[in-house]
Amino acid sequence: MKHIFAIGVGGTGAKCLEALVHLHACGLLSDPDGQPARLGVFLVEPDQQSALLARAQTAISRYETMQRAIGRGADYFARGELCNYGTWSPLATSSGAISLDQVFPKAVLRTQAPGVAALFDCLFPPEEQTADLDVGFRGRPPIGSAVMSRISLEKEAQVGQWQRMLVDIQTAAENSESTLIHLFGSVFGGTGASGVPTLGQLIKDWLTRQGRNSVKVQASLLLPYFDFEGAANEDTGVHAESRSFQLNTNAALQYLSSRGISCFDHVFLIGSDIKARYGFSIGGMSQSNAAHLVELLAALGLRHPTQNSNAYAHVLSRAQSQVVTWQDLPDDELVGNGLARGARFAVAWRHNFSREIDEAQKLSMRSFLSGAPWVRRFFSPHNSGGNHAGRPGIRDNTQLSIQSSINQYTDTLLQWLNQISSNVGSGFKQELFTPSLLAPADQLANNLHKIVQGKARPRRSENSDTVEAIKVAMDWLPEDQITHPGMAGLADCLWLLVA
């Protein structure tokens, strides 16, 4: 089994992990035999109130809950194992300090090392020294680097989330040939730009000390792909500025070209010349930037085979300047099919099957069955609620909790797909999905044909590409093709038939 340990650093890193979780749910992280990989996710973010962090945590926890609820009740759907190592703040090592002059106590420095104190004053202007860092490193890599450089992985390996993850990395390296650590973060902001190379180097050094050189350390580094709309006011203090993005990127790439090999075995560089526009935010809960296609592409870096490649840096370009299509995605055949399946499943489940199950709660089973013959393949056809030929009752609480967990995850997936397909920047378009069909709707969905655009759209006539056709197929499937009863079996069967 392939083991992947993904570390998202900063807000953009968290968004990439969100994309990665959805790729995992779509079955796109697997070993060459098609066996789903085990994905471990770890978020590094000083801004614990970050809306981006919260979104990533939501996607992670909802997938985890769904996967746990389904358990062994499905053969194909949600098979990818996910291990959540939680969130860690680099400020946690600084005894509750929330500003740079608390991380490096100036009063102490002045008395014990006046030269260092003078250097500190020289490197960091007063407003950077006193800025609250609980909203992140405010788009300033030097602040982040100063905090990150204090991390001791040996010390962190003794307790908490780092300990759990490092132990798992060691165990995976012992038991599996294919273990990969992949970091995600931007190089143009504060936390990612300072954290990704620092953590990469720390992890690589730690692996060398542990004699685990077979474990590869990679990174997807995001170059500028968005701008801020609006500006900060006078009270904002130190903050990220779009005009600094290019400067920060240049500095990061220079560092990477000289020292990169000591941090990562391979890097994937991805940005966009056409920028998405996000409302200005200093961080925290107001930083609710919508998901972007670039984050998906960054996550796809993890699928890139690097075993036999000496290339260090990988980049990606598109065929046409104003449009992105499935052909522009790496390994587009498989990736397109996987994402198309995920999108179609989410629409069919959330906008049809789940509502049908809700309807079934209000009717006698006999009455519901008269309009839904497919339902008896997964649930008892009787009102009594007990098991019938191994099939549970449709009102069974366990089944309803599985339905709820699938609902919650598919809501997250649909929101993400909707955002990556609508948030593309001005004058630019995508031909991957139809955003309006991924948005919440009052009407029950039936036609699935137009959800996916281009070559990833299944090759069947529009007339027969409906949820109703899937229900008919479920009704007539041979017994041996429906291997699991209940809600999980229904989702599993839908996952197969919707492709």
Place this chain on the structure above:
Amino acid sequence: MPRLLPPSALPSATNDFSIMRPSQFIALGSCVAIGMAWVFLMQNWILLNIFPGLLVGPGLNLKDYLQTGSSPAFTVFWFGCITALLLWFSTTLTARPSSSRQVRQVQPLWWLASIGLVVFGLLCLSWFTIFRWQVTGTSPIEGNAVNFYPVPAGGWFLLIGFVLIDLIVLFWLPTVLATPRTYRFVVPGAVTLLGSR
């Protein structure tokens, strides 16, 4: 260990199931054939050989009545049932219901068709037994002044019974066994017969 996704097995099934299943075609064909045999052969034989006493009244020749009264009535009724059957199948084959509620909304249509067919059957019998002769001013019985077939009350009950049996054989049975797609349990009795497994 989870089974691997079989790419080639990924249905295309949704295409295959978009029309009726072979077993449904066979059921429909069999029902139509049985219906024809029943209406055109067995029904007359039963009337002639099992219940002749119920139909025979004063001055009524059973063979004449079967030839010019009940048989034409049941033939027209048969055409009515077949037409209703075609309409039912064309409706259920072409509709694209997105929910079970939309499927169930077709159930009153089935009842309406059935009730309409019963009324149509009674009108057919009345026409060929009574009204046809009254409209033309002729008598169906040679040398008799009455311008209708004087079918006794018991005979009428028997004929109404046959209308109901014909409805079951010609409309309910084929619809319950061969209604396609998600509509296949919407016909009364289908859940009990086919869906309780």
